Amino acid sequence: MRLSTVILPIYRWNDGGREVWQRAEELGFHTAYTYDHLSWRTFRDGPWFGALPTLTAAASATSRMRLGTLVTSPNFRHPVTLAKELISLDDISGGRVALGIGAGGVGFDASALGQEPWTPKERADRFGEFVPLLDRLLSEDVVSHDGRFYSATEVRNIPGCVQRPRLPFAVAATGPRGMRLAARHGQAWVTTGDPKLFESGTPEQSLAAVRGQIGRLGDACAEHGRDPGELGRTLLTGFTPDRPLASLDAFVDFAGAHAELGIDEIVVHWPIADSFFAADEKVFERIATEGPAQLARG
Numbered sequence: 001m002r003l004s005t006v007i008l009p010i011y012r013w014n015d016g017g018r019e020v021w022q023r024a025e026e027l028g029f030h031t032a033y034t035y036d037h038l039s040w041r042t043f044r045d046g047p048w049f050g051a052l053p054t055l056t057a058a059a060s061a062t063s064r065m066r067l068g069t070l071v072t073s074p075n076f077r078h079p080v081t082l083a084k085e086l087i088s089l090d091d092i093s094g095g096r097v098a099l100g101i102g103a104g105g106v107g108f109d110a111s112a113l114g115q116e117p118w119t120p121k122e123r124a125d126r127f128g129e130f131v132p133l134l135d136r137l138l139s140e141d142v143v144s145h146d147g148r149f150y151s152a153t154e155v156r157n158i159p160g161c162v163q164r165p166r167l168p169f170a171v172a173a174t175g176p177r178g179m180r181l182a183a184r185h186g187q188a189w190v191t192t193g194d195p196k197l198f199e200s201g202t203p204e205q206s207l208a209a210v211r212g213q214i215g216r217l218g219d220a221c222a223e224h225g226r227d228p229g230e231l232g233r234t235l236l237t238g239f240t241p242d243r244p245l246a247s248l249d250a251f252v253d254f255a256g257a258h259a260e261l262g263i264d265e266i267v268v269h270w271p272i273a274d275s276f277f278a279a280d281e282k283v284f285e286r287i288a289t290e291g292p293a294q295l296a297r298g
Contacts, residue, residue, distance in 0.1 A: 073127075099169050172189075
């Protein structure tokens with residue numbers, strides 16, 4: 001079981017931001033992710049910085065920990081420009097970058113560029129073109145594509161990624177189309193559980209929902225002739241009925257139960273006081289430093 005964290009891009013780099021990312025590496029997190037939004041929910045009227053510049057700075061301030069987005073979406077990204085930035089970030093980090101990628105949703109990002117929010121079907125349609133094109137752009141030196149939503153004309157991405165054939169994709173999906181994309185293009189799959197259970201469900205119902213998602217992921221892999229064991233399974237916490245950061249024991253019980261389902265990476269939010277992600281910092285650090293060892297002991 002890998003333990004990772006997600007650090008929201010709310011910190012001025014020269015006023016504590018650098019130290020947060022360095023502390024995450026000191027605590028031994030496998031990967032430190034950040035959200036790739038223009039703003040997000042209750043943080044909309046406060047500081048919020050760009051994901052890729054933040055990760056670039058983090059790459060220069062750390063040396064071992066992997067880095068990534070959780071998640072990037074087509075809401076305001078184009079595969080051509082995104083690929084160029086990711087190749088640059090992969091180079092600067094020495095090959096430590098993973099791309100969490102999802103179809104996007106409603107909210108500020110969905111209309112920030114002046115467009116009407118896309119329907120769920122259009123989001124899925126765009127995602128279905130976005131992911132394969134981005135895969136090619138990160139894997140091939142020269143790419144041309146004339147699609148329904150995206151175009152690329154003799155786009156050159158030389159020398160490509162440090163990681164070969166490209167940096168890994170962690171595809172966030174719960175529906176059948178997204179899971180097929182994960183099975184075809186992903187090195188990992190990401191879930192937040194079943195959002196319908198967050199407020200009124202039970203931990204047992206949430207576990208059952210994740211179990212069902214993993215089963216459907218296996219079906220998608222079988223459809224593409226892929227061994228499900230080749231695909232990592234990541235759970236981003238904070239959106240299930242559980243409270244895994246309440247104590248070290250709570251975390252170990254939570255992570256252990258999900259490990260039994262096949263989840264092999266747990267991602268916890270870096271504590272933010274007076275927010276949805278508030279948590280006791282001492283408990284959080286105990287979870288980071290002691291939790292993986294306790295899980296390894298069974």
